[in-house]
Amino acid sequence: MSLAKLEQLTVRFGDREVLSRLDLEIQPGAQVGLVGESGSGKSLTALTLMNLLPERAEVSGEIGFSFDQRTKIDAAQLGEDLNFPYRGAQIGMVFQEPMTALNPLMRTGDQIGEVLALHRPENNTKAHIEALLAEVDLPAHMRTRYPHELSGGQRQRVGLAMALAGEPALLIADEPTSALDMITQRGVIDLIKRIARERKMALLFISHDLGAVAALCDQIYVLEKGKLVEHGPSQAILQSPQQAYTKRLVAAAKPTPRPAFTRTKSATPLLQVNGLTRQFRQRRWLWQRPSPVTAVDAATFELHAGETLGLVGPSGCGKTSLSRMIAGLDPAQAGEVHFDGHRFGHKQGSMPRAARREISMVFQDPFGSFDPRMRMRDALFEPLHLMPELSAEQRQERVTEAIERVGLSTDMLGRYPHAFSGGQRQRLAIARAMVLKPKLMILDEPVSALDVSIRGDVLALLHDLQEKFGMAYLFISHDLDVVRTVTDRVMVMNHGQIVERGKVDDVFDRPQAEITKKLLDARLTILG
Amino acid sequence: MVGYLIQRLLGVALTLLVAAALIFFLLDVLPGDPARFMLGINASDESLAALRQQLGLDQPAIIRFGQWLTGLMTGDLGMSASQRAPIAELILDRMQLSLPLAFGALILSTLIGLPLGIFAAQHQGKPGDAGLMGLAQIGIAIPNFWFAMLLVVVFAVTLKWLPPGGFVPWAENPSAAFRALILPTIALALPQAAILARVMRTSLVDVARQDFIRTARAKGLSKSQALWRHGVRNALLPVLTIMGLQFAFLIAGTIIVENVFYLPGLGRLTFTAISARDLFVVRSALLVLVGLVVIIMFLVDLLYALVDPRLKKRATP
Structure with a gap:
C-alpha cells in the first residue's frame, strides 16, 4: 500500500493549468525523484502534499495518505481550513534557499525545538535537539547559533534536522542542494541518502539535476510543463528513456565529448595578468587597525586571442573577485593587467576607456543582471556609449546584429526584462556583451541558473560566436563537466590562489591539487 | 555589547x-x-x-x-x-508636563498602531484590512491641531468628561494632572498610530512572503501562528526605525498640541520664548528637545541590537 498517492491532481491559477492530471505514488521507504525544469510543476506537487498551495490555486483530484490510518482527501478541499495534521509530523520538508529558509532572529536550536514542541513535546529537550544536530553531522554547539553565523551547507543541515524532528515517514526535499557548491552539495546528498536509509523513511526528492536524482532515488518521475512525461525505476529511465523530453534531459546531463572549441593561437597573449591581488579590509572598531582578508592572492596567467580559459573552484575561492578586477569593476591592491596593448593596475578607474570596450561580462543571474525598469532596447544600446564614434545607424546595426546572432528578433526589444524567459534573458545578456564586439568576454557562471535543456543551446551559441568573431573567453564555473566541454585550458582556484592549471584533460584526468580531486569526486553523474 | x-x-x-x-x-x-x-x-x-x-x-x-x-x-x-x-528651573518645571505627554503619546500610538497593523496584515485584502487602512489614511491626513480641537469640542465641551485645557502640577493634584493630559495625549498619538499601523502592516505583509514563513508553516504551524511566532518580530525591525523617527515629530507636535490645550509645557515655553525674543531660553529649550530625540534614537539602536542578532554580531567581537 502506498504511503502517499496523488490521483488526477490538477492545479490551476486562473485559466493557467500548472499541473495536469498528475498521478504519483510513493511507497513506504521508497526514494522517489521528481525531475523537471523550471515551471514544470514539481514544487507545486510538493506544496500540494504539504497542503501549502497558495490560496488562489484551484485544485482538483484526490490525495491519499496511509500513515497511521488511510485517509483520502478531495484536493478541492485543500486550504487553511482543512484539518491537516501531517504537515511537519508525518511529512517533513526541506527547501531550496539556505539563506532565507530559516528565521534570522531565532537560534537554530529553538527553530528545531519548535517542531518538537508541536509534534513531539516529550522530546523537546536540549539532549534531543543535540542528537538531531548530530544526525545531520553538526556539532552540539550549533544549537545556540543564529542562521547568519552558519554556512549555506550548515543551514541546509539545520533545515534537514528541523524536517526530521517530527519523525516523518515521508521527507520532501525541494531542490535542497541547488544553491550549494559542488562539494557541499555532495555532502548534503550523501547525508540525505544515509538518513533516509537509517530511518527507513520515504523520500520525495525534487530536482532539475538528473545527476543528484540518480545518486539518491530508485524511482523517477519526469514532469514537463505540468504533465507527467514518464516514470519508472531510475535505471530504466536513465539508461533507456522512452520519451523525447526525457532523452533530452538525460543527454544534457551526460558529459558530452568535446566539440571543436579550438582555434588558432597568436604569439602574444591578449590578456596578461601579473600578480593581481585583491584584499578586503575589515575593521571591527573605528580605532582598530583593519585586518586584510585576501580574496585573490597574486594571480598570474595569460589568455590568448580566441582561446577559452576555464576558471573553477569552490564557492568563495576568489573566482568572481578575480574576474571583476580584470573587467575593471573592482580595484586591485597590487599587480597589473596587460590587455591588448593597454596596461592598467591597482587603481580604481585606471582602466583605459579603450580597454573597457574590449572586455564584456556576462553574469550568472539572468534575472538580476537587467534593470527591471529599462526596456531591452535601451539595455542593449547602453554599452554603445563607449563608442561615441558610431553613428545612429551603425548603432542600430550593431544591436540588430547582436540580437539576431543570439537567435532572437528585434521586435521583442520594446519589452521589459520580466517578459522574457530565463534562457532568453541569458541570450540577451550575451547580446548585450556582444554589441561592443569585444576581444574578451568574461562569462561568470553563464549557464548555472539555466535549465539543463537550455544550457546546451546557450553553450552552442557561445561556441558559434567565438568561431565567427574570434573572441577569447574567460569561462568561470563550478560545473566541471561544462568546463571540460567548452574550455582548452583550465585554472583551479582555492582560497584566493591559483593552485593548479593546465590543459583541461590533463588537469581533470590527473589532478594534482587536493581541491581539484575533491571537486572531481563531488561530481554527481548519471553514469556513476 | x-x-x-x-x-x-x-x-x-x-x-x-x-x-x-x-x-x-x-x-x-x-x-x-x-x-x-x-x-x-x-x-x-x-x-x-x-x-x-x-x-x-x-x-x-x-x-x-x-x-x-x-x-x-x-x-x-x-x-x-x-x-x-x-532657565534651568523653567525647563525642568515644564518637563513634568511635556515628558509624560510625549512618552505617553509614543506608548499609546504603539499600543494602538502595532496591533491594528498586525490585524490588517493578517486579513490582507479582506474588508477588515481595507477598512483599517482607509481609517489610517484619514488619520494621517488630519492635522493634529484640528483633531485636538475636535476632541475638545466632543469630550470637554459637549460631554464634559475631561477638562478642555490647562494643567495642575502633579504635586498638587495627580489625578487632575493626569486627566488634563488625556486628551492632548490622544490628539498627539492617533495620527502617529495611523502611520505605525500602515508601516507595521506593510512590513508584516512583506515578511509573510518570505521563505522562513513557508518553512514555519511546513513545520505544522497555521498561517497566523507562523506570522505571530516568526513574522512579527522580523517585521518589527523596520517599524522600530520609523518609531524612532516619529518621536521627533511627536516632539514637534507637542508644541502645537500644548498651544491648543493651553498647557504650560516645553513646547509652549519655546514658543513664547521665541515670540519674546528670549534667545537664552530658546537655545536651552531647543537643546533639551534635541537631546530627547537623540536619546530616543539611541534607545532604538539598542533595541535594534537586542532584537536582531545580525547587528550584534557586526558590532561586537
Missing part, C-alpha cells in the same frame, strides 16, 4: 555637541540684541553696555558658547529675561 554601547554613546555625545553648536551659532547670527530687548528701546547706551557686560555678551561668540556648554553641565543656564526666573 559593551563596546557597541560605548560606540553609540560617543555618537550621542557628538550629535549633541554638533546640535548645540548649530543652535548657538544660528541664534547668534539672528538680528536682535538680548540686552536691548531686556532694557527696552529707551535705554541709555551706558546701561546697555553695562548689561551686556553683565550677561557676558561683549565676549567673543566662541567663549560664550563655551560658557553655555559649562552651564549645561552644571545646570546653571542663567536667567530668563522674559520670565524673570532661572
Whole structure:
C-alpha cells in the first residue's frame, strides 16, 4: 500500500493549468525523484502534499495518505481550513534557499525545538535537539547559533534536522542542494541518502539535476510543463528513456565529448595578468587597525586571442573577485593587467576607456543582471556609449546584429526584462556583451541558473560566436563537466590562489591539487 | 555589547555637541540684541553696555558658547529675561508636563498602531484590512491641531468628561494632572498610530512572503501562528526605525498640541520664548528637545541590537 498517492491532481491559477492530471505514488521507504525544469510543476506537487498551495490555486483530484490510518482527501478541499495534521509530523520538508529558509532572529536550536514542541513535546529537550544536530553531522554547539553565523551547507543541515524532528515517514526535499557548491552539495546528498536509509523513511526528492536524482532515488518521475512525461525505476529511465523530453534531459546531463572549441593561437597573449591581488579590509572598531582578508592572492596567467580559459573552484575561492578586477569593476591592491596593448593596475578607474570596450561580462543571474525598469532596447544600446564614434545607424546595426546572432528578433526589444524567459534573458545578456564586439568576454557562471535543456543551446551559441568573431573567453564555473566541454585550458582556484592549471584533460584526468580531486569526486553523474 | 554601547554613546555625545553648536551659532547670527530687548528701546547706551557686560555678551561668540556648554553641565543656564526666573528651573518645571505627554503619546500610538497593523496584515485584502487602512489614511491626513480641537469640542465641551485645557502640577493634584493630559495625549498619538499601523502592516505583509514563513508553516504551524511566532518580530525591525523617527515629530507636535490645550509645557515655553525674543531660553529649550530625540534614537539602536542578532554580531567581537 502506498504511503502517499496523488490521483488526477490538477492545479490551476486562473485559466493557467500548472499541473495536469498528475498521478504519483510513493511507497513506504521508497526514494522517489521528481525531475523537471523550471515551471514544470514539481514544487507545486510538493506544496500540494504539504497542503501549502497558495490560496488562489484551484485544485482538483484526490490525495491519499496511509500513515497511521488511510485517509483520502478531495484536493478541492485543500486550504487553511482543512484539518491537516501531517504537515511537519508525518511529512517533513526541506527547501531550496539556505539563506532565507530559516528565521534570522531565532537560534537554530529553538527553530528545531519548535517542531518538537508541536509534534513531539516529550522530546523537546536540549539532549534531543543535540542528537538531531548530530544526525545531520553538526556539532552540539550549533544549537545556540543564529542562521547568519552558519554556512549555506550548515543551514541546509539545520533545515534537514528541523524536517526530521517530527519523525516523518515521508521527507520532501525541494531542490535542497541547488544553491550549494559542488562539494557541499555532495555532502548534503550523501547525508540525505544515509538518513533516509537509517530511518527507513520515504523520500520525495525534487530536482532539475538528473545527476543528484540518480545518486539518491530508485524511482523517477519526469514532469514537463505540468504533465507527467514518464516514470519508472531510475535505471530504466536513465539508461533507456522512452520519451523525447526525457532523452533530452538525460543527454544534457551526460558529459558530452568535446566539440571543436579550438582555434588558432597568436604569439602574444591578449590578456596578461601579473600578480593581481585583491584584499578586503575589515575593521571591527573605528580605532582598530583593519585586518586584510585576501580574496585573490597574486594571480598570474595569460589568455590568448580566441582561446577559452576555464576558471573553477569552490564557492568563495576568489573566482568572481578575480574576474571583476580584470573587467575593471573592482580595484586591485597590487599587480597589473596587460590587455591588448593597454596596461592598467591597482587603481580604481585606471582602466583605459579603450580597454573597457574590449572586455564584456556576462553574469550568472539572468534575472538580476537587467534593470527591471529599462526596456531591452535601451539595455542593449547602453554599452554603445563607449563608442561615441558610431553613428545612429551603425548603432542600430550593431544591436540588430547582436540580437539576431543570439537567435532572437528585434521586435521583442520594446519589452521589459520580466517578459522574457530565463534562457532568453541569458541570450540577451550575451547580446548585450556582444554589441561592443569585444576581444574578451568574461562569462561568470553563464549557464548555472539555466535549465539543463537550455544550457546546451546557450553553450552552442557561445561556441558559434567565438568561431565567427574570434573572441577569447574567460569561462568561470563550478560545473566541471561544462568546463571540460567548452574550455582548452583550465585554472583551479582555492582560497584566493591559483593552485593548479593546465590543459583541461590533463588537469581533470590527473589532478594534482587536493581541491581539484575533491571537486572531481563531488561530481554527481548519471553514469556513476 | 559593551563596546557597541560605548560606540553609540560617543555618537550621542557628538550629535549633541554638533546640535548645540548649530543652535548657538544660528541664534547668534539672528538680528536682535538680548540686552536691548531686556532694557527696552529707551535705554541709555551706558546701561546697555553695562548689561551686556553683565550677561557676558561683549565676549567673543566662541567663549560664550563655551560658557553655555559649562552651564549645561552644571545646570546653571542663567536667567530668563522674559520670565524673570532661572532657565534651568523653567525647563525642568515644564518637563513634568511635556515628558509624560510625549512618552505617553509614543506608548499609546504603539499600543494602538502595532496591533491594528498586525490585524490588517493578517486579513490582507479582506474588508477588515481595507477598512483599517482607509481609517489610517484619514488619520494621517488630519492635522493634529484640528483633531485636538475636535476632541475638545466632543469630550470637554459637549460631554464634559475631561477638562478642555490647562494643567495642575502633579504635586498638587495627580489625578487632575493626569486627566488634563488625556486628551492632548490622544490628539498627539492617533495620527502617529495611523502611520505605525500602515508601516507595521506593510512590513508584516512583506515578511509573510518570505521563505522562513513557508518553512514555519511546513513545520505544522497555521498561517497566523507562523506570522505571530516568526513574522512579527522580523517585521518589527523596520517599524522600530520609523518609531524612532516619529518621536521627533511627536516632539514637534507637542508644541502645537500644548498651544491648543493651553498647557504650560516645553513646547509652549519655546514658543513664547521665541515670540519674546528670549534667545537664552530658546537655545536651552531647543537643546533639551534635541537631546530627547537623540536619546530616543539611541534607545532604538539598542533595541535594534537586542532584537536582531545580525547587528550584534557586526558590532561586537
